[in-house]
């Protein structure tokens with residue numbers, strides 16, 4: 001049986017986590033999605049788009065419409081276990097194995113939408129090497145929910161970001177996922193040449 005599929009809640013949201021369902025709720029709100037797509041629209045950098053943590057492809061299909069090569073990464077086994085960095089007094093949502101979607105499900109989504117097949121890699125982020133990612137990245141969307149997942153994603157994508165490229169990290173202000181902000185803030189402290197803007201629960205990082 002599939003694991004429950006919690007919906008993320010931004011800090012100010014009053015929505016409740018959703019119980020088990022075949023059709024998981026979208027993970028990125030309409031406001032976040034609009035902000036994300038606007039950031040992509042104005043990106044002047046050359047190169048592909050990367051999404052680390054694509055789940056069932058709700059955002060991936062929107063990213064695909066920009067006509068750039070699209071590289072998607074996910075365990076396709078759901079979330080890994082939380083670490084102590086991810087402990088939240090806001091609740092016990094987001095357990096290991098939740099947010100499971102298969103690679104087949106994702107690809108069917110693209111097929112049905114008549115979109116070109118993206119590059120898709122099934123792996124835990126910690127098992128990826130630089131060779132698994134494109135040489136140059138114009139825009140990266142990081143949505144791995146947990147401290148380790150975001151820290152690993154940042155380590156993989158930042159050396160490849162093209163001049164004027166952008167990294168967007170989801171859940172920066174999500175009180176249920178405190179590991180995200182910890183990973184981003186730690187990265188910024190260690191890389192002062194990167195700058196942060198926060199919009200609609202998204203951390204937008206640029207050099």
Ligand SMILES: C[S@@+](CC[C@H](N)C(=O)[O-])C[C@H]1O[C@@H](n2cnc3c(N)ncnc32)[C@H](O)[C@@H]1O
Nearest residue numbers: 053054055058059074075078124125143144149
């Ligand atoms: C919130 S969902 C992504 C939602 C998606 N970006 C969207 O906009 O609909 C988080 C995804 O990250 C994946 N994930 C989290 N940590 C991971 C890790 N360390 N390695 C591989 N996949 C991971 C999970 O399997 C899950 O599919």
